[in-house]
Amino acid sequence: MKLKREFFERDTLEVARDLLGKIIVREIGERIIKARIIETEAYCGVEDKACHARHGKTKRNAPMWGPAGFTYVYLCMGLHNLLNIVTGEKDQPEAVLIRGIIPLTGTSEKFKSYGPGNLTKYLKINRGLNNHDTIYSRQLWFEDDEFAIALKNITSAPRIGISYAAEYRHKPWRFILKI
């Protein structure tokens, strides 16, 4: 079942946790690529000193202010496309970063790791899919396949690469699913 807008309109921390075990589906012409989400990070609005939205609205981070369920894809370190999904209410600049996946298709392709910058390569996602509505999309959307998650297999931890974020650097807003 495709995830609906309501799924993403909830509290960002809940969405980040609930995305664990869900499927990302990427359709390119005849080809379908699927992957299960196993790691996410929540970025919680202007008050979150690690969030791109902390300095206000810019051309880059504008999608975060839009409706939930849209993508926010941006270039990191000049070479990595990172995939976020906008969450919470409109005008609340919150999003969940997809940090880790397990590929379910096309495993013959050699990708050694599936960190946030590499999973977009596997899924063939770049900034052309920025600000893209996944709810009505034929190119990129999320699905629940009833995959059972045991709560004990979910852990949380501080987010990666945000040491500048003052008191927010220690917030356990990264969620990891052990399969």
Add this chain to the structure above:
DNA sequence: AGTAGGATGGGCT
């Protein structure tokens, strides 16, 4: 107009 610094990943030591 110029520049510093990233929500990184891979390879080598």
Add this chain to the structure above:
DNA sequence: GCCCATCCTACTC
């Protein structure tokens, strides 16, 4: 662990 590829954004002047 350290280094480096690589380039856009936002801030400063």
